[in-house]
Amino acid sequence: MIDSRLAQLRDKMRNKGVDAYILPLSDPHQSEYPATYWKSLEWISGFTGSAGTVLVTQDHAGLWTDTRYFIQGEQELASSSFELHKMTKQHHPGYIDYCLAELPSGARVIIDGPMASVAQRDRYAKDLDKKGHKLDVTEDFIGSVWAERPTLPTAAIFELELKYCGESRADKLSRVRAEMDQLGADTHLITTLDDIAWLMNLRGSDVECNPVFVSYCLVGPETTLLFLDVAKVSSDLAHKLAEDKIELRPYKDIAPYLKGLTSAKGLLIHKATLNVQLYDAINPLLNVIEGQLISRQLKAIKNPTEIEHFRAAHIKDGLALSKAFYWLEQTVKERTVSEYEFAEKLTACRAEKPGYFGNSFSAIVGYRGNGAIIHYRPPEVGSADIQNEGILLVDSGGQYMDGTTDITRTITLSEPPAHHKQAYTRVLQGHIGLGTAVFPEGTVCGQLDTYARQHLWSDGLNYGHGTGHGVGFFLNVHEPPQSISPGVSARSATEMKVGMFTSNEPGHYVTDDYGIRIENLILTVPAEHEGYLTFETITYFPIDTRLIEFSLLTKKEVAWLNAYHTKVKELLCPHLEGELKAWMEEKCQLV
Numbered sequence: 043m044i045d046s047r048l049a050q051l052r053d054k055m056r057n058k059g060v061d062a063y064i065l066p067l068s069d070p071h072q073s074e075y076p077a078t079y080w081k082s083l084e085w086i087s088g089f090t091g092s093a094g095t096v097l098v099t100q101d102h103a104g105l106w107t108d109t110r111y112f113i114q115g116e117q118e119l120a121s122s123s124f125e126l127h128k129m130t131k132q133h134h135p136g137y138i139d140y141c142l143a144e145l146p147s148g149a150r151v152i153i154d155g156p157m158a159s160v161a162q163r164d165r166y167a168k169d170l171d172k173k174g175h176k177l178d179v180t181e182d183f184i185g186s187v188w189a190e191r192p193t194l195p196t197a198a199i200f201e202l203e204l205k206y207c208g209e210s211r212a213d214k215l216s217r218v219r220a221e222m223d224q225l226g227a228d229t230h231l232i233t234t235l236d237d238i239a240w241l242m243n244l245r246g247s248d249v250e251c252n253p254v255f256v257s258y259c260l261v262g263p264e265t266t267l268l269f270l271d272v273a274k275v276s277s278d279l280a281h282k283l284a285e286d287k288i289e290l291r292p293y294k295d296i297a298p299y300l301k302g303l304t305s306a307k308g309l310l311i312h313k314a315t316l317n318v319q320l321y322d323a324i325n326p327l328l329n330v331i332e333g334q335l336i337s338r339q340l341k342a343i344k345n346p347t348e349i350e351h352f353r354a355a356h357i358k359d360g361l362a363l364s365k366a367f368y369w370l371e372q373t374v375k376e377r378t379v380s381e382y383e384f385a386e387k388l389t390a391c392r393a394e395k396p397g398y399f400g401n402s403f404s405a406i407v408g409y410r411g412n413g414a415i416i417h418y419r420p421p422e423v424g425s426a427d428i429q430n431e432g433i434l435l436v437d438s439g440g441q442y443m444d445g446t447t448d449i450t451r452t453i454t455l456s457e458p459p460a461h462h463k464q465a466y467t468r469v470l471q472g473h474i475g476l477g478t479a480v481f482p483e484g485t486v487c488g489q490l491d492t493y494a495r496q497h498l499w500s501d502g503l504n505y506g507h508g509t510g511h512g513v514g515f516f517l518n519v520h521e522p523p524q525s526i527s528p529g530v531s532a533r534s535a536t537e538m539k540v541g542m543f544t545s546n547e548p549g550h551y552v553t554d555d556y557g558i559r560i561e562n563l564i565l566t567v568p569a570e571h572e573g574y575l576t577f578e579t580i581t582y583f584p585i586d587t588r589l590i591e592f593s594l595l596t597k598k599e600v601a602w603l604n605a606y607h608t609k610v611k612e613l614l615c616p617h618l619e620g621e622l623k624a625w626m627e628e629k630c631q632l633v
Contacts, residue, residue: 044088048124051086052100060151064095064096066094066157070233071235072234075518077248077249078192080157088122089105089111089124091107091110091111095107095135103124106137107129110507112506114415127140149176152183153166154182155319156181158179158317160321179322194256195246198246199255201245202243202516205347206347209345214337214340215261218340219263231260233317235255236514245516251402256270256271258270264287266287269295270290300323302325304325308331342521351515352543352563352565354444355440355442355445358395358396359395359583360613361617362388364614366390367453368622379427381412381426382425399442401440402441402448402519403439403448404419405419405436406418407435407438408436410434412426413433413556413558414554415557416557431456432455437449441516446513446515448563449581450547452466462558465498465501468498468503469558469560470585471497471595472493472495475493475494476526476546476548476564480570483573485575486537487537488525488534490538509547510527512542513544526546540567544564545564546561546577564578583614587603604633607631
């Protein structure tokens with residue numbers, strides 16, 4: 043099937059005189075997880091990961107992805123002509139290197155204008171010009187060969203109550219306009235779905251696991267325009283929005299509106315998230331100001347109401363996990379449990395909690411060697427059977443009206459071998475090292491990454507993914523701008539500030555043997571000494587002490603582990619009864 047689709051695409055490329063077609067995993071809003079209508083990369087290649095780029099020429103079809111998806115990519119591409127290209131250099135477009143090395147001089151390379159950002163277009167054009175290649179922008183090249191393309195989502199949009207979000211949209215818009223004024227702009231174009239949802243205090247279900255809705259937003263001096271499927275908005279909600287001077291316009295009208303837009307000062311845009319099609323539609327007479335997304339910087343700092351709800355949501359989540367993991371440990375004594383069945387059990391236990399909206403991502407349940415597939419999603423048919431022995435990695439999360447959760451635990455179901463305990467303990471030491479770090483104000487995220495890796499490095503071990511990502515409030519589980527990760531990028535260069543929620547998730551993976559990861563969410567808070575910051579852990583669930591080689595831990599690390607388990611016990615046990623409460627008390631025993 044994949045090769046048949048590839049043949050159709052190549053026929054069109056020949057007819058249009060195209061030598062190479064670049065297709066990113068994206069949508070017109072530069073989303074990490076697009077709605078099904080825009081899952082064109084998955085349709086053409088069969089790859090289901092959340093990061094990748096396809097390059098198709100007449101004699102080569104390649105998928106470039108990062109270390110999280112090396113194993114998954116090999117498995118999903120095995121039955122087609124697509125070749126996996128492993129990106130070992132973060133943020134480096136290896137597919138452009140391929141074009142420079144393999145295409146004859148003066149080749150025509152195309153990208154889809156709605157799918158590529160302005161920053162991507164500019165970088166590609168500059169690099170391709172080194173060999174005289176021409177980069178052209180099309181509207182929707184793959185659309186004409188995608189015969190059974192899904193429709194755009196139509197689910198209703200709803201309002202997130204003030205008791206949850208803690209700040210009215212009128213106040214948020216006021217803060218955004220104040221920042222706009224400082225930058226000399228009176229109009230600001232916002233195209234990222236989570237930023238729009240945050241700014242408007244609205245939520246939707248257009249994207250799996252992400253409570254967002256397809257839209258564009260244009261903040262003007264007094265009025266805000268929201269471009270979306272107007273039928274998704276009830277009359278009552280439309281009236282409330284109108285009271286805040288928010289006008290609703292059809293989604294498809296954004297480009298024509300930009301063509302006719304005039305402003306007294308200027309239009310503020312963010313080239314890394316604005317797609318080429320909209321950028322090219324902007325009135326050429328406008329003063330375009332390039333800058334950052336104001337809302338992205340503001341929403342990263344959670345307010346006191348959001349922080350308290352976050353804590354409450356994580357208690358609910360810990361209780362749901364307690365029920366699920368207790369069930370697993372008891373059930374595998376009698377029968378095997380498939381990875382898929384346990385993923386469904388996690389969902390069912392979370393769904394019992396008040397305010398539950400859905401999963402924050404598809405659960406990763408990797409038994410033994412499957413745990414080494416970093417973003418492994420167990421299939422309904424063919425997933426491994428969890429037995430009463432061996433190691434299991436479980437990474438899951440929930441979307442609640444009062445917060446978003448993301449937690450990873452690695453457990454052993456039998457006495458672990460020494461090499462499992464050695465690696466697990468080094469991961470735990472890194473987790474503790476980052477979670478207890480004290481650092482001066484002004485420290486950027488990338489400077490903190492070594493705290494999580496140094497103990498693994500001492501044994502010649504490492505992991506190929508980032509250590510921490512920002513987390514939204516009942517929004518995307520992966521939320522910019524912060525990223526605790528190696529290398530140099532805009533996200534790793536983001537300053538860590540009080541009020542940010544970030545994941546803390548070092549790991550280690552051995553193909554066909556095991557995957558180990560320990561993840562909690564941490565809140566940036568003031569440290570004891572003025573001018574310094576540290577973290578508060580707000581995820582509450584036991585860490586498996588059976589996998590720890592205690593001879594490697596320092597007294598301070600043991601003290602942290604005991605203090606953490608004491609807090610977990612104090613927060614969760616009052617809500618548990620009987621055997622489940624006894625199980626939790628045992629898991630939280632001091633060491």
